Amino acid sequence: MSVKWEKLEGNEGVLTVEVDAEKVNEGLDAAFKKVVKNIAIPGFRKGKVPRVIFEKRFGVEALYQDALDILLPEAYAKAVEEAGIEPVDVPKIDIEQMEKGKSLIFTAKVTVKPEVKLGQYKGLEVEKMDDTVTDEDVENELKRLQENYAELVVKEDGKVENGDTAVIDFEGFVDGEPFEGGKAENYSLEIGSGTFIPGFEDQLIGMQAGEEKEIEVTFPEEYHAKELAGKPATFKVKVHEIKEKRLPALDDEFAKDVDDEVETLEQLKAKIRKRLEEMKKNEAEAALRDAVVEKAAENAEIDIPEVMVKNETDRMLREFDQRLQMQGLNLELYY
CATH class of the missing domain: 3.10.50.40 (Chitinase A; domain 3)
Incomplete structure (x- = not known):
C-alpha cells in the first residue's frame, strides 16, 4: 500500500492511498461470501451459487460496494498512521479506481489537528503564589475540625x-x-x-x-x-x-479524638501546619505552571477548525444531558 499526504490551506489536506490488487481481490472474496448467503438463483440452493455464476448474472461490480466497506476502514486507518496525521473529523472519501484485478485508489480529504506556532516563551515572567502558612491558617483549620466534631x-x-x-x-x-x-x-x-x-x-x-x-x-x-x-x-x-x-474544647483530648497519632494539641497543630505547607506548595507549583502556560499561550498562534469546536460543544452537551438524566431531568425540561 502506498500513501501520499498533501497539506492544503488551513488545517485540511488530502490523503491519496493505493491498495494492492491482491488486497482488493481478498476484499472481493470476502464481499462475495457475505452477499451470496442471501442470493437465490433457480437451479441452486440459496447461498450456494458459484462465484462464476454470480458474476455472470449480476456482474462483479455488484460486489464493489461491499468490498469497499471491508477494505476502506483498514486502509484509511493504516494510511493515517503512515502519514503521521491526527484527523479531527470524518474524512470525505472519493474512489478514483475500483476494479477487479487492479489496485484500489482513493483520496480522503481530512481535517487535522491544528499546528501551534509558538511565540516568545523563553524568559517569561509570572508572579509566584505565596505558599506561606500562617498561624491564622492553622487556627482556621482547627476551627473547621472543631465544627466537624460539634x-x-x-x-x-x-x-x-x-x-x-x-x-x-x-x-x-x-x-x-x-x-x-x-x-x-x-x-x-x-x-x-x-x-x-x-x-x-x-x-x-x-x-x-x-x-x-x-x-x-x-x-x-x-x-x-x-x-x-x-x-x-x-x-x-x-x-x-x-x-x-x-463545640468541643480545644485541648489534648480533642487532639487525640481527631488524630490517634498525636497525644497533644500542639502536636496536632504541628501536623496541621505540615499538611497545609505541603498543600500550599503543591497549589503554588500548579498555579505557577498554569500561569506560565497561559502566558506562553498568549504569544502563540493557532487556527482551530470549526469542527473541533462543534465536536467539543456536542461532547459537553452530551455529558450535561447525562448528568441531568441522573437527576430525573433532560435537556428539554431544563431549557
Missing part, C-alpha cells in the same frame, strides 16, 4: 438563633394552592445554611419550640422549577425542636 444539643428553653438547627414542619402555598415538593415534617434545617429560599431561614430566627408561623417569601427568578420562578409563596411553619451546636 454535637447538636436540644435547647430546653430559648429561641432559634443563627447557627441553630430547627426541626420543623412546613407546607408551602402559591396563589393559595399547595405545590409539589413544598411540604415536609420533622425537617432538620440549619439556620444560615442557605438551604431554603432566600428569606425563609431568617424568618425562623426568634421562634420558640411549639410556635407556629406563616412565612412570606418569593421564589428566585432563576428557580429551577419554572412554574414557581419569581412567584410569592406562603409557608405555614411549626417549630418542634431547637438544637444548638456545642
Whole structure:
C-alpha cells in the first residue's frame, strides 16, 4: 500500500492511498461470501451459487460496494498512521479506481489537528503564589475540625438563633394552592445554611419550640422549577425542636479524638501546619505552571477548525444531558 499526504490551506489536506490488487481481490472474496448467503438463483440452493455464476448474472461490480466497506476502514486507518496525521473529523472519501484485478485508489480529504506556532516563551515572567502558612491558617483549620466534631444539643428553653438547627414542619402555598415538593415534617434545617429560599431561614430566627408561623417569601427568578420562578409563596411553619451546636474544647483530648497519632494539641497543630505547607506548595507549583502556560499561550498562534469546536460543544452537551438524566431531568425540561 502506498500513501501520499498533501497539506492544503488551513488545517485540511488530502490523503491519496493505493491498495494492492491482491488486497482488493481478498476484499472481493470476502464481499462475495457475505452477499451470496442471501442470493437465490433457480437451479441452486440459496447461498450456494458459484462465484462464476454470480458474476455472470449480476456482474462483479455488484460486489464493489461491499468490498469497499471491508477494505476502506483498514486502509484509511493504516494510511493515517503512515502519514503521521491526527484527523479531527470524518474524512470525505472519493474512489478514483475500483476494479477487479487492479489496485484500489482513493483520496480522503481530512481535517487535522491544528499546528501551534509558538511565540516568545523563553524568559517569561509570572508572579509566584505565596505558599506561606500562617498561624491564622492553622487556627482556621482547627476551627473547621472543631465544627466537624460539634454535637447538636436540644435547647430546653430559648429561641432559634443563627447557627441553630430547627426541626420543623412546613407546607408551602402559591396563589393559595399547595405545590409539589413544598411540604415536609420533622425537617432538620440549619439556620444560615442557605438551604431554603432566600428569606425563609431568617424568618425562623426568634421562634420558640411549639410556635407556629406563616412565612412570606418569593421564589428566585432563576428557580429551577419554572412554574414557581419569581412567584410569592406562603409557608405555614411549626417549630418542634431547637438544637444548638456545642463545640468541643480545644485541648489534648480533642487532639487525640481527631488524630490517634498525636497525644497533644500542639502536636496536632504541628501536623496541621505540615499538611497545609505541603498543600500550599503543591497549589503554588500548579498555579505557577498554569500561569506560565497561559502566558506562553498568549504569544502563540493557532487556527482551530470549526469542527473541533462543534465536536467539543456536542461532547459537553452530551455529558450535561447525562448528568441531568441522573437527576430525573433532560435537556428539554431544563431549557
